[in-house]
Amino acid sequence: MKSLQLLGAILIFMGFLVAEQSNPKEDACIRCHKEMDEEQEEGQKLFPDILNDVHLKRGLSCADCHGGNPEAFDDEDEAMWENDTFGGEVSRTDEIVMCGSCHSDPRFMRQYSTAIRTDQVKQYWTSKHGMELKRGNEKVAICTDCHGVHGILPVDDPRSPVYDMNVPSTCSNCHSDSEYMAEFGIPTDQYYKYRKSVHGEALLDNSDTGAPACNDCHGNHGAIPPDVSHISDICGTCHVNNDKLFQESHLKPIFVKRGFGQCEACHGNHGILKPTDEFLNWDHGSVCVQCHRDKGGEAKIMADQFYTLLDSLKGQIAIANTFVEKADQKGMEVSDLLFPLEEAHKVLIQTRTSIHSFNKDYVEEIAKPGFEATQAAITGGKKALEEFDFRRKGLFISSLIITFLALALYLKIKDIEKKQSKDKS
Amino acid sequence: MGIYESLNERLYLDKIVEFSKKKKVPVFYGTIWYYLGGVSLFLFITQVVSGILLLLYYQPGVATAFESVRFIVSKVEFGWLIREIHSWSANLFIFFVFIHMFTVFFAKAYRKPRELTWFSGMLLLFLAMGFGFSGYLLPWNELAFFATKVGSDIAGSIPGIGDFLLRLLRGGDEVSGATLSRFFGIHVAIIPAVFTVLLGIHLVLVQVQGMSIPPELEKVPEKDRRYMPFFPNFALRDVLTWLIILNVVALLAVFFPWELGVKADFLAPAPPGVKPEWYFMFMYQTLRLLPAHVWFIEGELLGILTFMVGGLIWFFVPLLDKKAKVGERSKFWNWFGIILIIYMIAMTIWGYLV
Amino acid sequence: MNSDYSDIVNTSKKQTRRKFLDVILGAGFFAWIGAVLYPIGKYLVPPKVADISVDSVEAGVIGEFPPNSSKIIRFGRRPVIVFRQHNGDFHALSATCTHLDCTVQYKSETEQIWCACHNGLYDIEGRNISGPPPKPLAQYQVVLQNDKVIVTRGEMT
Incomplete structure (x- = not known):
């Protein structure tokens, strides 16, 4: 009983501790501004978002950015206007320095997390945004434009504007505004293209946070368009095999020499779509003809070979599927055949990747086990169907035998009984 | 001296021959019902043969049970046939045993002096259902896994011995590999052993006491009754029915194969359509329909108690039915049986509709 | 009539x-x-279960084989005895006695292969030298790759 009471006391005490931590200290700024806030229009309100602010939660208060005296509860003048530290609204250029005063200090930031990075400001000045800002153009994005002003959330919070899935729309706030972007002379259709791209679909429709948002290719604090010659390094961070094969292919030096964007040359950039085998279809939609237009020759032969190879592998898989499905529908046990089917499917994907080597022998070698697997599945499926027929036939024969025997037995019984009744009479 | 003679000296074959020569079967409108016992016997033999064959390849155990059954149906020649026959003949077995029981009931064949035949038959029925319940789990597929979970759960809610029974059935607190080993042992060793002994008693009793006839027929003077000799007339007819049943089993096995399904997984959520075997359906459906509480008693508990009491009453019907003892039909027990049949059929259909 | x-x-x-x-x-x-x-x-x-076709098997690292020691490994479905002589030479033989299918062992004292079932003896080349075995043991090839001992199918040449 005693120990229970003690436990209760400890629990209550701990509850106070937690409450103490999550409730910011009584603060003159917050008290007054909360009252003022009620008269503000929707969208201009600070509360309650500001209460979720990661800084406020860690003990930073309004005065730490804006200056002033948060302890002057009764006197507005003393709190702000007459206080030397009070700076009011922070200017756009100052802001970078101000955020950096903490965020660029590894020793300071370490107390919150050892994994936290402290190079954001340094990177920022190398970014297009930072360079423009240095030149005095205040239209570019600064810290708060992306992270939010009051009520900044940690980046892994899904409500944060820089959470993976929110990044595209955050960037598009400016970059899709053609009027706003006019003076920079860059396109404003990136978001529109990205939204429909395979990456946009994966990230925004399927919530696959492994798919790249704007920052995964352009960088975030050091945001800059990737150098044409290094695009493949960026794509290659995820598409490792494709990149490796292409780097080793004979096309690589030619692309570099002519200044093509490697991956981008065939796949595009913001509007990148799920590549199809039609990329190789010389007469209908091939991307090869973008450069190889006039000449047919070797390029056409190779594209045709690849296209035919993929086509026939797909065809074989479809045939194998039909056989296995048919056998399955007839109630045959086909789970064994699903392995080669899966294997063939895997090989198809590998073969598509292997195209990036632009080496016929290599591609054919990769594709070979796929054809073997489909052949195995087709043979198995055929066998299962034959087995099915065999069962029907076997049943028919044995059923016939049994019926026949039963009939003979019936006649025999009749015969015996006839004899018996005759014997009796 | 021939073989027969020398065997006769030792085994008294003459007496057996003489007995079987005298053995006769009454001929009347109900003669057809006499085949049901024979059909059940034939299906049981089929079960033994196909079961032993399955045993040659089956490997109990969580890692091997499902795989070995799949091996049997996909790799072993005619393995599919043996398994299908085992499954179909099991279902037909229970079906015919039920009909056999009800015909015996309505013919009042349980009355003196055949009470023991009825008791042994009822025990055989319970064991047959045990066969079904334990055999259902052995392929270790999803549906069987959950059906066993539910089934043993129901056994676990019997007051007093429920917890003990549940642990005893499952070989632990959960349906697991231990349950599989246990059910395997029950299915291939314990029940067959007990079943064989009881079946022996049942058959000997039938032979010794001869065929029963309904009370009305007993009033007909002996000289007006018609009979046929058991050998060869009735025996050949038995064989004829067996052939027909065999044909039916083969047809069902080929045209309506039982699917193997998906391997059981402890962590997977229950698939839709977890149902017990059809012969447990009327009980299962009843328990499903009962409200959580009836008066002060738990609904499920009430259902189980009712089934237990009902089962006991049904079991002891030869002792309870006073009229049958004196060779008369009791209206009460007739209606009891009819209502029971209607109830079982209705509940089974209902169970499959929802 | x-x-x-x-x-x-x-x-x-x-x-x-x-x-x-x-x-x-x-x-x-x-x-x-x-x-x-x-x-x-x-x-x-x-x-018939599809035969596991194996061409080579890793028997272990050289360190596992002090001179005059042996180890029985699985080669596909069959056992193979890998042993090392006093002088450090590696050999590999089928471990199934040709007499009645017992598994043989390496006798370190005499550097021979011995079958305990009926006292059959083979020499290190697998030749049946005494006792009931009617045929020599099949030979496998041992290849040393870095520190790995690899047993491969095929005749010693």
């Missing part, structure tokens, strides 16, 4: 029919037995 004759004809006709019925019944019975026994017989024959 006439009726007698027709009676005889009738009876003989009946007899023929009866005989025919018996033949049919017998034939049907045997066909049925066949229809039952054929699947059962086929069922009893164990199906």
Whole structure:
């Protein structure tokens, strides 16, 4: 009983501790501004978002950015206007320095997390945004434009504007505004293209946070368009095999020499779509003809070979599927055949990747086990169907035998009984 | 001296021959019902043969049970046939045993002096259902896994011995590999052993006491009754029915194969359509329909108690039915049986509709 | 006279029919037995399981084989004995005695392969030198790759 009471006391005490931590200290700024806030229009309100602010939660208060005296509860003048530290609204250029005063200090930031990075400001000045800002153009994005002003959330919070899935729309706030972007002379259709791209679909429709948002290719604090010659390094961070094969292919030096964007040359950039085998279809939609237009020759032969190879592998898989499905529908046990089917499917994907080597022998070698697997599945499926027929036939024969025997037995019984009744009479 | 003679000296074959020569079967409108016992016997033999064959390849155990059954149906020649026959003949077995029981009931064949035949038959029925319940789990597929979970759960809610029974059935607190080993042992060793002994008693009793006839027929003077000799007339007819049943089993096995399904997984959520075997359906459906509480008693508990009491009453019907003892039909027990049949059929259909 | 004759004809006709019925019944019975026994017989024959074809197996690292020691490894489905002589030479032989399929062992004292079942002896080359074994043991090749001991199929050359 005693120990229970003690436990209760400890629990209550701990509850106070937690409450103490999550409730910011009584603060003159917050008290007054909360009252003022009620008269503000929707969208201009600070509360309650500001209460979720990661800084406020860690003990930073309004005065730490804006200056002033948060302890002057009764006197507005003393709190702000007459206080030397009070700076009011922070200017756009100052802001970078101000955020950096903490965020660029590894020793300071370490107390919150050892994994936290402290190079954001340094990177920022190398970014297009930072360079423009240095030149005095205040239209570019600064810290708060992306992270939010009051009520900044940690980046892994899904409500944060820089959470993976929110990044595209955050960037598009400016970059899709053609009027706003006019003076920079860059396109404003990136978001529109990205939204429909395979990456946009994966990230925004399927919530696959492994798919790249704007920052995964352009960088975030050091945001800059990737150098044409290094695009493949960026794509290659995820598409490792494709990149490796292409780097080793004979096309690589030619692309570099002519200044093509490697991956981008065939796949595009913001509007990148799920590549199809039609990329190789010389007469209908091939991307090869973008450069190889006039000449047919070797390029056409190779594209045709690849296209035919993929086509026939797909065809074989479809045939194998039909056989296995048919056998399955007839109630045959086909789970064994699903392995080669899966294997063939895997090989198809590998073969598509292997195209990036632009080496016929290599591609054919990769594709070979796929054809073997489909052949195995087709043979198995055929066998299962034959087995099915065999069962029907076997049943028919044995059923016939049994019926026949039963009939003979019936006649025999009749015969015996006839004899018996005759014997009796 | 021939073989027969020398065997006769030792085994008294003459007496057996003489007995079987005298053995006769009454001929009347109900003669057809006499085949049901024979059909059940034939299906049981089929079960033994196909079961032993399955045993040659089956490997109990969580890692091997499902795989070995799949091996049997996909790799072993005619393995599919043996398994299908085992499954179909099991279902037909229970079906015919039920009909056999009800015909015996309505013919009042349980009355003196055949009470023991009825008791042994009822025990055989319970064991047959045990066969079904334990055999259902052995392929270790999803549906069987959950059906066993539910089934043993129901056994676990019997007051007093429920917890003990549940642990005893499952070989632990959960349906697991231990349950599989246990059910395997029950299915291939314990029940067959007990079943064989009881079946022996049942058959000997039938032979010794001869065929029963309904009370009305007993009033007909002996000289007006018609009979046929058991050998060869009735025996050949038995064989004829067996052939027909065999044909039916083969047809069902080929045209309506039982699917193997998906391997059981402890962590997977229950698939839709977890149902017990059809012969447990009327009980299962009843328990499903009962409200959580009836008066002060738990609904499920009430259902189980009712089934237990009902089962006991049904079991002891030869002792309870006073009229049958004196060779008369009791209206009460007739209606009891009819209502029971209607109830079982209705509940089974209902169970499959929802 | 006439009726007698027709009676005889009738009876003989009946007899023929009866005989025919018996033949049919017998034939049907045997066909049925066949229809039952054929699947059962086929069922009893164990199906062929795809053979695991192995060309080489890693027996371990050299450190696991001090001089004059041995180890039995699985090569596909069959056991293979890998042993190292006093002088450090590696050998690999089929570990299944050619006499009655017992598994053989390495006798370190005499550097011989010995089968305990019936005292069969082989030399390090697998030649049957004493006891009941009728044939030599099959030889495998041992390849040393870095520090790995690899056993491969094929004749020593």
